[in-house]
Amino acid sequence: ADWEPDGVTFFILQGLSSFGEKQMIFFVILLLGYIVILGGNSMIIFTLTDPKLDSPMYFFLANLSFVDIVYTTTTIPKMLFGFLSDVSTISVPICFLQSYFFIQLSITIRITLTVMAYDRYVAICNPLRYASIMTRPTRLFLVAGAWVFSALFWLPPTIIAVRQPYCGPKVVAHCWCDPSSVRQLACADTSMDNVVSLSFGVVNQLTTGLSILMSYVLIGVSLSRMAVTQRLKAFRTCSAHLTVVTIYYKVLSSSTALVYAALTPFLNPVIYSLRNKDPKVQSAKKEMYNK
Structure with a gap:
């Protein structure tokens, strides 16, 4: 791609300017939400380091919380900075890095949710074999596999997008570098980009979604x-x-990038804290609060 002075060296994130006079209100809401995301998910990770909670379910939950923290950090800090400036810009290389890691981490989340569904399937449908199936090496393999697969899976669409020439216009119609919005700014035919990105996205969503659905059907x-x-x-x-x-x-089907980026990582700690009735978790929380 031509990122020299003759081409585009930065993009303008137009999505942030659409809030108009309400920018500071959305800034405060997003900042508070981000603080809750960091605090809530960090608390889950810290709580689940207790040796008493050394079980596959809590191991996967701690990994999900960590992914949520990194996932939101790829976009929200830049959004917050954009709310405080008249024009929010991002360099072309950083834009593609943000786009890649956002999609890669969203894939990691979906795979982790799939692994957690499989864990629940084994626990309920094969309780006597649960301990022998979900061993520590198996847990580590599943988590590492989720990270490695997602990192490799989204490389082809990203490489194709990076190799396109960008010579203007340079206004991204979102508040982050959404791949479909950036693709529209290329000065070349993007038919192949569209096919590859759509194919990879559909394959990932169908395989993880159907796997989760099948697990719960069997459950x-x-x-x-x-x-x-x-x-x-x-x-x-x-x-x-x-x-x-x-x-x-449900949120995945939303066209609002801000909701997609922040809502589920915000709600995960709340949901697991309210739904979790394990005495060990409650005990660990009390011990943590008493320190």
Whole structure:
């Protein structure tokens, strides 16, 4: 791509200017939300470092909280800075880095949610084999696999986009470097970009979404064979995850980038704190607060 003075060296993030006189109100709301995201998810990670909570479910939850922190940090600090300036600009290389890591981390989140669904499936449908299946090496492999796969998976669309020439206009119609918005600024045919990005996106969303759906179908079948008390107890173990997944895929269909970037990481700590009835978690929280 031509990023020399003859081409485009920076983009203007137009989405932030659309708030007009309400910019400071949205700045305060977003800042408070970001603080809650950092604080809530950090608290989950800190709480789950307790040796008493050394279980696969909590291990995956801590990883999800960490991904949420990094995921929101790729966009929200830049948004906050943009609210305080008349014109929000971003250099072309940083724009593509932001775009890549945002999508890569969103894929990591989806895979992590899929792994958590599989964990709940094993716990409910194969309880006697749970400990032998979800061993520490298996947990580490699943988490590492989520990070490595997402990092490699989104490289081809990013490389194709980076190699395009950008000679103007240079106004991105979002408050972050959304790939589809940046693609419209290329001074060349982007048909291949559109096909590749759409194909990769659909494949990832379908595979993770269908895997989660299949896990819960099998869980539902298993629950139908249990007594009422066992059914309620088993359902409670996956209710928080099911709530998070439902909200995540509902927000995913939203066209509002700000909501997509911040809402689910904001709600995850709240949902898991309210839904989690494990005495060990409550005990760990009390110990943490008493220190």
